[in-house]
Amino acid sequence: MIQEIQIYNTLTRKKEVFExxxxxxxxxxxxxxxVYGPPHLGHARSAISFDLLFRFLKQIGYKxxxxxxITDVGHLVADADEGEDKIAQQAKLDxxxxxxxxxxxxNMYHEAMALLNLESPSIEPRASGxxxxxxxxxxxxxxxxxAYESNGSVYFDVEKFAAExxxxxxxxxxxxxxxxxxxSLDGQDEKLSGLDFAIWKKASPEHIMRWPSPWSDGFPGWHMECTAMSCKYLGETFDIHGGGMxxxxxxxxAEMAQSQAAHGKPAVRYWMHNNxxxxxxxxxxxxxxxxxxxxEFFSGNHPLLEKAYSxxxxxxxxxxxxxxxxxxxxxxxLQASEKGLERLMKAVAKIDSLPVSESSSVNISELSANCYAAMADDMNSPIAIAYLFDGVKMINSIADGKSTIAAADKDSxxxxxxxxxxxxxxxxxxxQAGSGNSEVLNEVVDLLMKLRADAKANKDWATSDKIRNELAAIGFDIKDGKDGVSWELKK
Known part of the structure; x- marks a missing residue:
C-alpha cells in the first residue's frame, strides 16, 4: 500500500518526496x-504532530x-553552557x-500522553543512560x-567547522x-569564541549530576545527547529528525554540526519541525x-480556562x-473543536445503522482518495478532516433517506x-477513554432496537413505546425513518 508522500524539509525549505x-x-x-516540570500544551503539540506522522507511515505500510x-541531564537554564541544570534546580526547590x-x-508526561492517546515510541532512551x-x-x-579541551570542558569549535x-x-x-x-564575549571565559558550545562540561563543586570522563568529572552538553542516541538506535545517517520549531x-x-564532525557525513535526510x-x-x-x-486543561483548574477540556x-x-x-x-x-469532535463521533456511530440500497448515490472511493492525498501532502490533517466532514454530510444524508449507499460501499x-x-x-x-465498552453498548442498543421492531411487528405497541421511552429517558435519540430505525446517544 506504500504510496508517494511529500514532507517539508526544514533544511531545504521545500516539500520533498520522502525516499x-x-x-x-x-x-x-x-x-x-x-523532565523538570509538568507537561504542557507545547509538549502535546510536538508529541501529537509526530504521533500523527508515526501512525500515518505505519498505516501506508512502512515499518x-x-x-x-527523555532529557534528564545536561539541559542548563537559559539553554546555555553556564548555570544550573534545570533538573538539579528543580530538585533543590522540591x-x-x-x-x-x-x-x-x-511519569506525569507518560500519563498525559496516554490520555491524549499517543502511541508509545519504539525506543525511549534517557540521556543519563x-x-x-x-x-x-x-x-x-x-x-x-x-573541538578542543579547556579546563576540563570540551567545546565545539564553531568557526573552524564553519570554515570548512x-x-x-x-x-x-x-x-x-x-x-x-x-x-564581545571572546576572552571572557574558557571558550575560544562565544559561538562555541559545550559537548562535555566540567562539573563545578556544587553540581550534583556528574560522571567520570577522560577530561573531568562532568556531564554531557545538551546537544550531544541527541547526536549520540540517534546514532546508536538509527545509525550514522537516518531518515527523519523532528521536534519543535x-x-x-x-x-x-548544533546536532547537525556535531554529527558531521564526528562521522564525516550528514546524519539527517529530512528535518521536520512543528510550529x-x-x-x-x-x-x-x-x-x-x-x-x-x-x-490544568483536563481539570479546568486555571484562571484562563472557562471549563475543563477533555x-x-x-x-x-x-x-x-x-x-x-x-x-x-x-x-x-477549543469549544468549537469540542463541538466538531462530537459531530464527527456521532456520525461514526451512525454508520452501522445506515440503511443499504442496491446502488449508491455517494462516491466513497473519491472520498477515500481525497483523505489519503491530503495526508500524503505533508501530513495535511486539517484538509483530511475537512474531507471527513464531507463524509459526515454523506452519512447524515443517507440516514435521512436523501442519499443511498450499497452494502459494499457502506463497508468501505x-x-x-x-x-x-x-x-x-x-x-x-x-x-471509550474509560471503559472501552462502546462496542458492547452498540450491540446492546441494537438488540433493544430488534426487540422493539419485533414488538411493533406483533402490534405490541406498549412494549415498543416502553423501549423507546426508557432509552430516551437515559439520553438516547431514537428516529424512525422510512428506511428503518436509527439511534444516537445525546450528550
Whole structure:
C-alpha cells in the first residue's frame, strides 16, 4: 500500500518526496521533553504532530522505528553552557534527588500522553543512560579537529567547522552575523569564541549530576545527547529528525554540526519541525505567566480556562491545524473543536445503522482518495478532516433517506472512518477513554432496537413505546425513518 508522500524539509525549505534509506522502512528521531516540570500544551503539540506522522507511515505500510528521548541531564537554564541544570534546580526547590524529579515528571508526561492517546515510541532512551555513548562521540569530534579541551570542558569549535562546512543552514543564520554578535564575549571565559558550545562540561563543586570522563568529572552538553542516541538506535545517517520549531537553533543546528564532525557525513535526510502555540497571539511560556499544564486543561483548574477540556478535544484541536502553522489557543477555539469532535463521533456511530440500497448515490472511493492525498501532502490533517466532514454530510444524508449507499460501499465507508478517525488521527470517543465498552453498548442498543421492531411487528405497541421511552429517558435519540430505525446517544 506504500504510496508517494511529500514532507517539508526544514533544511531545504521545500516539500520533498520522502525516499527512505531502506525501502519500506523509516527511521524517526524526535526530541522529547526535559523532565523538570509538568507537561504542557507545547509538549502535546510536538508529541501529537509526530504521533500523527508515526501512525500515518505505519498505516501506508512502512515499518517505522520511532525514537523519542527523555532529557534528564545536561539541559542548563537559559539553554546555555553556564548555570544550573534545570533538573538539579528543580530538585533543590522540591527537596528531592534529581532522579526523583526525573521520575516524577517522566511519569506525569507518560500519563498525559496516554490520555491524549499517543502511541508509545519504539525506543525511549534517557540521556543519563547513554553517557558512555556521548563520551565516545566527544572523542570522535576531538579527533576530527573540530573541538578542543579547556579546563576540563570540551567545546565545539564553531568557526573552524564553519570554515570548512556550512553552519547555520538549518536555521537560516549566517555565520558572519553570528560571529559579529558574539565578538564581545571572546576572552571572557574558557571558550575560544562565544559561538562555541559545550559537548562535555566540567562539573563545578556544587553540581550534583556528574560522571567520570577522560577530561573531568562532568556531564554531557545538551546537544550531544541527541547526536549520540540517534546514532546508536538509527545509525550514522537516518531518515527523519523532528521536534519543535524553537529547537531549530541552537539545538538542532548544533546536532547537525556535531554529527558531521564526528562521522564525516550528514546524519539527517529530512528535518521536520512543528510550529508553536500562542495564547491570543502571544507565545505561551512560564516566564510570561500564561503557561497552562495539560492537567490544568483536563481539570479546568486555571484562571484562563472557562471549563475543563477533555484530552480528545485537545488532540482534535491540534489536528485541525497543520503541524507547521502557528496554533492560537482560546476558549472559543477549543469549544468549537469540542463541538466538531462530537459531530464527527456521532456520525461514526451512525454508520452501522445506515440503511443499504442496491446502488449508491455517494462516491466513497473519491472520498477515500481525497483523505489519503491530503495526508500524503505533508501530513495535511486539517484538509483530511475537512474531507471527513464531507463524509459526515454523506452519512447524515443517507440516514435521512436523501442519499443511498450499497452494502459494499457502506463497508468501505466504515473502514475509511475507522482508519482515519481512530488509527491515523488517534481519536476515540470519550466513553471509550474509560471503559472501552462502546462496542458492547452498540450491540446492546441494537438488540433493544430488534426487540422493539419485533414488538411493533406483533402490534405490541406498549412494549415498543416502553423501549423507546426508557432509552430516551437515559439520553438516547431514537428516529424512525422510512428506511428503518436509527439511534444516537445525546450528550
Amino acid at each position: 527512505p534509506l531502506v525501502p519500506g522502512k523509516a527511521g524517526l528521531y524526535v526530541c522529547g521533553p526535559t 517505522v522505528r520511532y525514537v523519542r528521548n 527537596e528531592l534527588e534529581p532522579m526523583e524529579v526525573v521520575q516524577k515528571y517522566t 547513554h553517557i558512555i555513548e556521548q563520551i565516545e562521540e566527544v572523542k570522535k569530534i576531538l579527533n576530527s579537529g573540530y 562546512n556550512e553552519y547555520g543552514k538549518l536555521s537560516g543564520r549566517k555565520i558572519e552575523d553570528l560571529i559579529s554578535n558574539t565578538r 524553537d529547537l531549530t537553533f541552537p539545538h538542532h543546528e 508553536m502555540i500562542t495564547l491570543n497571539g502571544q507565545k505561551m511560556g512560564k516566564s510570561l505567566g500564561n503557561a497552562i499544564s495539560l492537567d 484530552p480528545m478535544t485537545i488532540r482534535f484541536f491540534m489536528l485541525q491545524a497543520h503541524y507547521r502553522s502557528t496554533l492560537d489557543f482560546s476558549n472559543e477555539a 465507508l466504515k473502514s475509511l472512518f475507522n482508519t482515519f478517525v481512530f488509527d491515523i488521527f488517534g481519536l476515540k470517543g470519550e466513553d
